[in-house]
Amino acid sequence: MSDTLVVVGGDAAGLSAASKAKREDPEMDVVVFEKGQWVSYAACGMPYYVKGDVPELADLVALTPEEIREERDIDLRTGHEVVAVDTGSQTVTVAADGERFDQAYDHLLIGTGASAVxxxxxxxxxxxxxxxxxxxxxxxxxxxxxxxxxxxxxxxxxxxxxxxxxxxxxxxxxxxxxxxxxxxxxxxxxxxxxxxxxxxxxxxxxxxxxxxxxxxxxxxxxxxxxxxxxxxxxxxxxxxxGVGVRPNVVLAEDAGIELGPTGAIAIDEYGRTSAANVYAAGDCAENVHVVTGEPDYVPLALTANRAGRAIGQTLTGSPTAIGETAGTAIVKAFDLGAARTGILDEERASDAGFDPVSVTITDATRAHYYPGSEEIQVTLVADRETGAVLGGSVVGRDGAKRIDTVATALHGGLTVTELQNADLAYAPPFSPVWDPVLTAAKVLAGKLER
Amino acid sequence: MSDTLVVVGGDAAGLSAASKAKREDPEMDVVVFEKGQWVSYAACGMPYYVKGDVPELADLVALTPEEIREERDIDLRTGHEVVAVDTGSQTVTVAADGERFDQAYDHLLIGTGASAVxxxxxxxxxxxxxxxxxxxxxxxxxxxxxxxxxxxxxxxxxxxxxxxxxxxxxxxxxxxxxxxxxxxxxxxxxxxxxxxxxxxxxxxxxxxxxxxxxxxxxxxxxxxxxxxxxxxxxxxxxxxxGVGVRPNVVLAEDAGIELGPTGAIAIDEYGRTSAANVYAAGDCAENVHVVTGEPDYVPLALTANRAGRAIGQTLTGSPTAIGETAGTAIVKAFDLGAARTGILDEERASDAGFDPVSVTITDATRAHYYPGSEEIQVTLVADRETGAVLGGSVVGRDGAKRIDTVATALHGGLTVTELQNADLAYAPPFSPVWDPVLTAAKVLAGKLER
CATH class of the missing domain: 3.50.50.60 (FAD/NAD(P)-binding domain)
Structure with missing residues (x-):
């Protein structure tokens, strides 16, 4: 008999895991319980629906329930709330239409998400x-x-x-x-x-x-x-x-599953919780911060998608780490883009054992003579002793995605000098000779020498 | 008595070195000989002058000769051609206005650039x-x-x-x-x-x-x-x-300075040539490729600027490596941006001892429902055995600067799996949940597993 994967929550983490598991092992029985009616939707797109940039709410849905059921062969049940987990007998209790029933699992993924505070x-x-x-x-x-x-x-x-x-x-x-x-x-x-x-x-x-x-x-x-x-x-x-979110951990907590220092569900590098065969991913779970190596709480879409997908691979026989996060985020604020990654806060850096030094530079997005250049501001933070890049931010009308260069530097463990020497792309329509991120690194490297 | 730095060539490499040296050690005598009349100009901007995007040719000049002489206190001599170097007596022979004279140096930087083939x-x-x-x-x-x-x-x-x-x-x-x-x-x-x-x-x-x-x-x-x-x-x-350029190496060659396998001037990690106290930088010199560790020839503006600046630091007492290059380049082709970094060519990868595997994916620059999304194509190449990222390319109407993520991954020595797990920035106006570079890495990682 084939294994049964039960997923609690039909959004980014849950459906990524369900889809990947089913693709890797079509024999696996995959059941997804979602207490609401909406599944596989882009929560980040909601403001643009209200704004009018996105014509229909349904445009935010990546996969319809029918596609999930028929094309992906996943037993998706909307309107089904998982109200209890028994990690001993490996069953969940499900409430739907005023009834309750038990469902056994070989693997369980908790993807209960977060709620607005x-x-x-x-x-x-x-x-x-x-x-x-x-x-x-x-x-x-x-x-x-x-x-x-x-x-x-x-x-x-x-x-x-x-x-x-x-x-x-x-x-x-x-x-x-x-x-x-x-x-x-x-x-x-x-x-x-x-x-x-x-x-x-x-x-x-x-x-x-x-x-x-x-x-x-x-x-x-x-x-x-x-x-x-x-x-x-x-x-x-x-x-x-809109004052923030908190992880939905009651189901896990009631089942005796450990929470971490951030208040979200504690997991290891494969997304495994303290209970055997129980995984957690997405906005309800912690992650490991790439700079500090410590637990962090990053309730964002990419983190959820990636962790779900990795867990789907792991429980079909290819152990796959869910990866570390840098707390990278980007937001559009009218005509500006603002982005951040890693550790920017001095106090947080000090608490993690670093001696933070930072610079903020203002530069242009293109060669000075090339039309359409916009002002861009880059902040970089590094550790005085090792020179390691700790974090950065970018803000401007164009080019905020340059934060990805800094984020990648964090994953590569680059020092400021190494980042300064990165061979980034230059042509007049795209950048000054020294990309603004390089200029920030150059200035910060000079500051570290002193 | 203070040292004399002689620089041959008044463009990116030469003036970066001259400016940095003078800033770090105002006592140093810095003489720059430029055979032409133009100095400190953005060669990469010339097509946009012809096109009409840049109103005046002079707009391409970053610093005028007067600014270089007066504000930076550099003895800049235009219309002066260095015709010989005597590395024994540490003098150069200069031709100007039909006359010749010798100039002694303590440090010499050869920044003779390249010529169109x-x-x-x-x-x-x-x-x-x-x-x-x-x-x-x-x-x-x-x-x-x-x-x-x-x-x-x-x-x-x-x-x-x-x-x-x-x-x-x-x-x-x-x-x-x-x-x-x-x-x-x-x-x-x-x-x-x-x-x-x-x-x-x-x-x-x-x-x-x-x-x-x-x-x-x-x-x-x-x-x-x-x-x-x-x-x-x-x-x-x-x-x-416009069929390419070749390094101007006659002056160096005649002085007995070694050329490297690419035909450009061989230098070490600090930009030092085979002759004592003689440096070379910019389009006339080689660089070390970050992926292969082998000499490479990358006649581009950033390489020249960065090497010149590092040499200016080195010869004023702060030894500074010039950094390695990835051959990163970006070009605007009408409404497209095209970019590349690292090793894309299968033959070249094989010659360097790698077993290259590549993927090309087509994706969107923004969330599928967000207006203004453009098609973008990403290619990634990795080594089958180690999974190390070797190179990549990006092409599309928007977002070609995403190549910087790949370039930074090369400098960080990331594997495809590590790149796939990089925490890049997502919000609907800026990217799909999985940035196209991550999607390419995800697909390539899957291919490497097989």
Missing amino acids: VPPFHGTDLDGVFTIHDMDEADAIERYVTERAPETAAIVGGGYVGIEMAEALSARGLDVSLYEMLPNVLQPFGEAVADVVEDHLREQGVDLHLETAVSGFAGEGRVEAVQLDGGESHAADVAVV | VPPFHGTDLDGVFTIHDMDEADAIERYVTERAPETAAIVGGGYVGIEMAEALSARGLDVSLYEMLPNVLQPFGEAVADVVEDHLREQGVDLHLETAVSGFAGEGRVEAVQLDGGESHAADVAVV
Whole structure:
């Protein structure tokens, strides 16, 4: 009899694992339980649906349930919630249509994802107050904007979801205010990026409130105002709360599976949890940081896809490490691209045993005489003693994907001098002779010599 | 008394060394002899001057002679040709204004550059037959196009100069024919790139003649036709010969300085030649290839700049390696960008002791649902036994700078699996979840497993 793989969660990690396992071993029985109706969707695309760049919500779906079932021969069950895992008997308990049943597994993958954090604000039950963490919510906010024609929007949280939603709602014609508790937006991107992005947000008409804590929302049935700590109140016909996510670990925790220091499910290099034959991947699980070698929590799409795929290979007989993460991220903020990788934060670098030195340079994306050149800012951080590159950021109207050069340098363990000597591509339409990343490395190498 | 640095050649390598040395040691006497009148110019920008994208030829000059002399305190002498080097007495013989004089040096940098190869064609002395290897030539061709209003152009050579000039002259309204002896244009970029570029050149109206050898040019005083081996003749009111460059090594050779296997000046990791206190850098010198560890000839701007700068540091007391090259190159071909790095050629890989395996994938530059996504093709080559990445290429309307990820992987010595696991940046406006480079690595890793 062939093995049964049970997958909890029908999104990036779960379906990548299911697809890969089935492709490598067509005899394997693969069952995917998804408690909702949406599967295989691009959560990162939701702001662009609200904005209007993506015509249909269904455009965000990579594979329909029918394709998954018929073309991939995966037993996908939507509307099925796994409510318990018994790691001893190797069974899961599933709730669907008011009934419960048990399903045995030889291999189990927990891909329960993450949920949007909603702080203890008052008034979050008012009409027009949204998070944007699943497709139903994206659909609801789009309809709210279309049908209720709000004129003012309050975005709570200056992370990438907040910034993408600020862009989306501005494009829909709303006056957008953004509230961030910290002194800067995009905190993980560092201050150098934040300064540029904040200026740009203001230029684009976003009313930016930094170091401003929200207490809740007020209105009669529907939201009419956002209220701040201290009592101030601003008009808001619609509100989006995007203050971060937390991993969905209750199922794993209840089954006695170990969590790691970040609060997500602890896994080894193959994605294995503390329970035999139980794997975890995606937004519910930890990862190993390529610079520190320590557990990290990177709830992003690529991490989930890659880990799922690797686990699919591992449990069909080809042990495949899920790889390490660098916390690489990129976000569009109106006309800017902002990107980061590795360790930018001085305190975090010091905690990991490094002596961080950093530079920020401003350069151009093309040769100085070539038309269409844009300003670009690159930050690099390195360890004083070893010269190892620890992290970096890039921000500009063009070329933010240059962060990939820095990310690859982290995976290669390059020093700043080695990065400075990397043979990057130059021609006038594409770069100055010294690519901005090289210029940053050159300046940082000079600083390290002193 | 302070040391004297003599530099032969006032372009990328020479002026980078002179500037760095003077900055690190203001007491040093730095003399730069340049036989022509142009210094510190961006040769790579010349096609864009001819095209009309760059208004003035002088826009290509980074530093004027006055800035070099006054702001950088460098004794720059244009119109001065170094005709001999005596490595025993440490003097150079200089010719200027019909006179000769000797100049002693403590350190000598040979930065004599390269010259355009002109094959033994007949009729190259006709008006309207150009190479485009220096500023005077760029000036002359631009004036010829403006004043003589040619209608048809023959480009000989399908390398990057040929392709950039095809774009430039098409933009000026000429009917352009391009003649290449080999079966493909852009030979060092590999067939996968060439196929895409050739289709695009044809779409853009370039009359492409592959595997076609030119014998010379015909006309009365001025060029009227290009003639092919075999006797065929095509109308051409202007012709540009761009079939490659060769290093200017006569000065070094006559001084008894060793050349390397590529025919360029042999240097060590600090840019030192076989003669004491004599360095060489830029288009006249060899480099070490990061993949093979063998001498290579990469006459490109970044290599020259970086080596010059490193030598300036070395001879002011901070020994600095000039770094290794990967042969990274990028070229704009009308609306396409094409890029390459490392070893793409199977024969060359085999000669270097590798067992090359390659894949070419076609992907999109953005998430499938995000507007403005373009097709992009990535080729990766790896060694079967070790899995080490050996090289790669990228071609597409957008995103050719992604080659930098591959180049950085070469410098980091990454395997295909390690590259596949690199944490590159994803958000819908910038990339699919798996960046096209990662997808290529994923497919190649799968091929290597078999």
